[in-house]
Amino acid sequence: MSLSKETVEYVANLSRIELAKEELEKISKQLESIIGFIDALRSADVTDVEPTDHIVPVNNRLRSDEPRGSLPIEKTLANAPHKDGRFFVVPKVIE
Amino acid sequence: MNYEPVIGLEVHVQLKTKTKVFCACPTEFGKEPNSQVCPVCLGFPGSLPVLNKTALEYAAKAGLALNCTVQKYTKFDRKHYYYPDLPKNIQISQYDLPISKDGYLDIEIGGRTKRIRIKRAHLEEDAGKLVHHENASLVDYNRTGQPLLEIVSEPDINSPEEAYEYLTSLKSIIQYTGVSDCDMEKGTLRCDANISLRPAGTKGLGVKSELKNLNSFKAVREALTYEIERHEQVITGGEQVVQETRLWDEKTGRTISMRTKEEAKDYRYFPEPDLPPFEWTEELIETIRKTIPELPKARAMRFMKEYGLQEADAKQLTCSMQAADLAEKTMRAYPGANKKTVVNWLIGPLASEANARSLQWHELGIKPEDLVELIGYVDSRQISNLAAKAVLTEMIDTRRTAGLIIKDKNLAQISDESSIEKDVAAVIAENPKVVEDFKSGKSNALMFLVGQVMKKTKGKANPQVVGDILKRRLQNA
Known part of the structure; x- marks a missing residue:
């Protein structure tokens, strides 16, 4: 199955990534092969199969409502590219 | 359209x-x-x-x-x-x-x-x-x-x-x-x-x-x-x-x-x-369903039925559960049959005290029995309504009971006629013109005279008793 350029650009935008022209072509081919795999799955007959919500047959895993320690601030911010005091800093965004 | x-x-x-x-x-x-x-x-x-x-x-x-x-x-x-x-x-x-x-x-x-x-x-x-x-x-x-x-x-x-x-x-x-x-x-x-x-x-x-x-x-x-x-x-x-x-x-x-x-x-x-x-x-x-308490609407309906309240009052009393709890406990502790007396205190003076402090009335630290005690002093005419409101403020501020505050501040109302008679006699003597006005049918004049007696007793006389004595004296004079 082939993917339109618009679809690939749309998906890139949803993922907040910018693609150069040659990247766009390369990614398009890769995505096509992934979608092709999905097509193969589609050909399977699932008439009598219930949709799977979860792959592990385990339900009702709960935790009691008891607080445990949080991270110290050094660890919290350790990998932050930008920080200010106790805050993470990101480019200004106002939706 | x-x-x-x-x-x-x-x-x-x-x-x-x-x-x-x-x-x-x-x-x-x-x-x-x-x-x-x-x-x-x-x-x-x-x-x-x-x-x-x-x-x-x-x-x-x-x-x-x-x-x-x-x-x-x-x-x-x-x-x-x-x-x-x-x-x-x-x-x-x-x-x-x-x-x-x-x-x-x-x-x-x-x-x-x-x-x-x-x-x-x-x-x-x-x-x-x-x-x-x-x-x-x-x-x-x-x-x-x-x-x-x-x-x-x-x-x-x-x-x-x-x-x-x-x-x-x-x-x-x-x-x-x-x-x-x-x-x-x-x-x-x-x-x-x-x-x-x-x-x-x-x-x-x-x-x-x-x-x-x-x-x-x-x-x-x-x-x-x-x-x-x-x-x-x-x-x-x-x-x-x-x-x-x-x-x-x-x-x-x-x-x-x-x-x-x-x-x-x-x-x-x-x-x-x-x-x-x-x-x-x-x-x-x-x-989980069993942990749900009686909800506001059901509770308001029950308040109307059980305590004879008006719909508007019942609705106001039940808007929050804690407020409704305090209201219900107070109504139960109040010995009088007319629960409206309690309701008037809750949605009147108590609500204004709460508003003035940006709180809800259950957060004022007033216990149901304290409120019932205070209302009791008013019901038995031991203090005036006005004095009672001041007592309530004091109760909230100092967490003391109404009885102690009334005694301390000497707020008890004078209903004893003999001690009021003297002041009534003095007021009549001091205001001959107003007395004439009353006799010629101006009923406002009586209110003025009651006010003068209240002033002399520093607000502690029971105004109803004062009015009764004045009327009796003036009509017989």
């Missing part, structure tokens, strides 16, 4: 759990930025969420209180969107199998009852808070992962007043269940509104706008009123309403278009692979 507004409300209430919905971070309000975070709520790779039992139970409890059906099988889904207040770039929410659905809430509007259907109530995680500076935004993830219950109404609301009533009842019911404080100022209750117009009497739906930044129930009502007028002008001007999100600006009293590129939202929901589904048993649902 007449247009009918069609309104649907989305309400988010923060559930009052000790820890977040999918991790064990505490949920206390007003802590240092990023002090209540861990690898799970920060979305660090490899961390796994585990559902908080209490959050699940609270969500079901609120749903049941709103007459919803708790679904036997529930699961979580990932909702994808990129925004810095959401560190995982996904929000764990619920898509097609919410915890509960198909409920309703009855509101009183214009003297009749109207049923507003509730489409669904689902559990999800809250996002963090952004602080915007000139060139950058600062992010605090303490709120990230706190449990939210999103309650979505059907578009059954047809006026800003109905929206206001719906929110007031919803808040009251949720507060009764104890699962949330529903405090808009603290952000534990938030509301977005969808509104469109259609020709009155038709069934279809017009183009809607979504209203945000509604910081109080009053703001919801005002923003909707503004928006109805705006839609009407657009439509009657022959133009089309644009589907968009608009912000309510409290200062100017207008809604403002957010002017973002409006593209269809594409959240790409899919089942959350990190959380197994949950299956309810009938027993568990019934156990």
